[in-house]
Amino acid sequence: MSVSPSPALLTTEPAPSTARPTKASAAPGGGTGTGRTARASHHLGFWFAAVAFMVLMAFGTAPTPLWPLYAARDGFGTTTMTIAFTGLVAGAAVSFLTLGHLSDRFGRRRVIVPALLVGLAAAVVLIAWPTLPGLLTGRVLNGVGVGLMASTATTYLHDLHREAHPDQRFSALPATVATAANLGGLALGPLVAGIMAQWAPAPLVTTQVAFAAAMAVCLVLVLSSPETVDRELQEQQRPSRFALLPGARRAFAAAAAMGFFSFALLGFVSSLGATMIHDRLHIDSHLVTGLTPFLMFTSAAVAQLAAARLGLPRTLRIGAVVFPIGLTLTALSLYHPALWLLLIAVSVAGAGAGLLFKSGVTIGATVAVPASRAGVLSVYFVIGYIGMGVPSILFTIATRYIELGSAVIVLATVLAIGAAVSVSLATLPRRGVRP
Template sequence: MTVTAAPRHERATSTRHGTGFWLIAAVFAVSMAFSTVPTPLYPIYQREDGFTPFTVTIVFAVYAVGVVTSLLLAGHISDWVGRRRVLLPALALEAVAAVLFLVWPALPGLLIARFVTGLGVGMITATATAYLLELHSAHKPNAGRGRFELVSAAANLGGLGAGTLVAGALAQFVDAPLRTPYLVFLVLLALSAVAVAATPETVIAPAVKPRYRPQRIRVAAADQAGYAVAAASAFAGFAVFGLFTSLAPSFVAGSLHHPGRLLAGVVVFLVFGAAAATQAASNALSPARRFTTGVVAQAAGLIVLGAGMQLSSLMLFLVGGAIAGGGAGLLFKSAVGAVAAMAAPEVRGEALAGLFLIAYLGLIGPALGLGIATRFLSATTAMLWFTGILLALLGATAATNRALRS
């Protein structure tokens, strides 16, 4: 039997797609990391400008509104204009936000910079996820999706955690804590643009482009119930992430009396790091087992987190956050995998954009609700109510999924 080698140009194309896969993974990680840079810095902003916890949640909600706005208006258009033509403007928006953080550190500048950051992130999330899947398939056409799922989740959630850790460390050990982190990421964003330009495009533009319309949540009619479960899972997972990227650093510094800047970054990093780690370790699990494990882990973590708040225990708070984050990571991976599998290739970016849209609504609603609640209740009481409501949502999602499978 004679084995014929692939033509040289095919091998070269495959290599370019393989290199591009890792370049886009790095770009994805950098862009997501930049989005959480302000998180460990909020206590500094609060001290210098007299912010209240409610103001912090408004700043955070403005970012999430930017993400949702971008997902509605542009998160899906890479399906016909190309992945690179969406990623490059998105990175430019993040670079503009970095400049705004540097030159306008007052509250109005912070609000505008966070909104612009959200616009960039909304364009990047679904686009980069779809891009990674297509680059993976072009490089390893006969392989499963395990590598794609692992790397895309690590870039997304791992990047979110890395941003807080890097910013917290820089704020703790380097001069100008409200400038240095943004300067570092401005350089990284410029390098990311170069990486995108060097990566081959995976979308062939249609001869007749579809008429533009805002984002719709689209999936095959037969999968609507499964899509709803995936969307609820993503919402619940991102609600935990929203808690830790909005109020948790201030809660640790105030109610738990641990004001260190590096610790503020570590608190958030533990949650996202646990999410990325559980995703990496879950490849051997079936989709059904991954979903169930995610629900149980997030629920258990929320209970431990609530105990830590009630007892003013930093250790319990951190352990509960890590467990809840691990569960949220599994739920989010389950949701992305389910939607990527059920959506046809020509609408994959749109379906993923819809999923991310719902997920980021999970960031806005609970975080904003917590901020409002802290005006009338203690931070501990408000966060305990948050955990109770989220436990109820997890229970309803698990019950719906079980009914669909029975």
């Protein structure tokens, strides 16, 4: 599950070598290129890429309200449920680390197409292999697709908009659309799956069929979109996978830590939210289970969009305040069980996490060498996705020895302190790097 990397692209302009029309691509704003295959305009391709981004991210979070159904079908408990959830994390981390930089060299569309194909393969596995091994395999494949998509789609949106509107050098539209596609998809996935689990027949199959159909449509749309990377030029330049500007290591480390701690909250609610609602609130509604992460991710998206004009320092300060407040409310909602309090808590915490993640990606993209931006963002996402998985596993283990409410307090304290330290390091003056 990737939260929006897009705001980073407001602060820096990619090097020309990372976004040049290929010989067969359309001219800026044009309808077809000079190659054999007709391409959509860069303007249409921009929206095609946004839809594909949103659908694949939604597919990643769709199982959130379905975990109790999977557990009942395959007969596993909370620990196995958490491990199944982290299959996505493992697949995404490996994909980000080993494949996420490839679009800097081979092209954005040439990486997004395989991302959608892997997503389709994941859906087919989940349909055709209805056992725990099939579930684990499907989740890992889903993660690989997410890892290919997230940093690539973010950069692709910026490239396409620049080619379609060369006069709008620093437009906020790519950042806004990428935020909506990324976090909007993460929010819609649980809501759509929750609705299907509540009312559709055979929801474990119906949900996968619906998302497979949506990804197939997106594949057709992306195949008709223009490429924005000159492959021949990139073969000559061979950009580094991970290259930071001089003096930027501490800033990137602080940014990555913010990604880790903000994703830890998002992963915790996504993997264990259904269990908390069932055990503490005694609510069995799949719709309510899907509504909780929907509100969390929606709040994160809204907070990012609202902070688009605030600037990095103010966004950092607000996120550093809102995030621990949301964590405190989440812990309180377990000691005083009430659905309204839990929904408010995850909304506030999600907003804080969204602001911290936005700030982290802004810093990460600012300190990256432009020709390696996708590779640097991939490393950032690896750390974020590790945060999404590892703390949830440790929390599940901790609940074997301490009471659930106490475990939540410990988790909330660790995340709040970690976020505060990360923000403090990020706000220190950086030598040799413009903020």
